[in-house]
Amino acid sequence: MGDLNKLAKEVIKKNQYLALSTVRADGKPWTCILAYIFDDNYNFYYVSLPTSEHSKHIEKSKNVSFAIYDSTQGFGLGAGLQVEAEAEKLNEEKIPEISKMYFERKYPYGNISNDFTVGLKKMIESGVYFFYKLTPIHIWINDPNVDTDRRVEVFAK
Numbered sequence: 001m002g003d004l005n006k007l008a009k010e011v012i013k014k015n016q017y018l019a020l021s022t023v024r025a026d027g028k029p030w031t032c033i034l035a036y037i038f039d040d041n042y043n044f045y046y047v048s049l050p051t052s053e054h055s056k057h058i059e060k061s062k063n064v065s066f067a068i069y070d071s072t073q074g075f076g077l078g079a080g081l082q083v084e085a086e087a088e089k090l091n092e093e094k095i096p097e098i099s100k101m102y103f104e105r106k107y108p109y110g111n112i113s114n115d116f117t118v119g120l121k122k123m124i125e126s127g128v129y130f131f132y133k134l135t136p137i138h139i140w141i142n143d144p145n146v147d148t149d150r151r152v153e154v155f156a157k
Helices: 002-013 053-060 092-104 114-125
Strands: 017-023 029-035 044-048 063-069 080-089 130-142 151-156
Touching (some): 002 063, 002 080, 002 130, 002 151, 017 044, 017 053, 029 053, 053 080, 092 114, 092 130
Antiparallel strands (some): 017 063, 044 130, 080 130, 130 151
């Protein structure tokens, strides 16, 4: 199990996007791709418009799920995470701390450009974009050490 916990943390560190799934008012699913940062407690953060579909869904239901994986992995060779979580818009007092983390992260596929950083910081400061927090309830990883498809829980709240 220790190896799978370590592998789960490597998957988180080596990727920069998660696929977030929310539920629309009509009960149908909605999925979007978001760049994320994370803290030492498996909490994830991303920036979004409050008018985006997923943000509107989160206002009605905080229950979400998301996946993190490297889509370039060979068929049957990779590891990825499936996460059940609660989502919320971040409190204003946490924005400076999370903003610092977001803009200092060394993204695996290239850092945020200066032009983008300046523009996004201004939009966060003016309240156009907001930070959201994803608090995991359960995290599973597919076990790459077995011949069959087996999902193993590596975190439970």
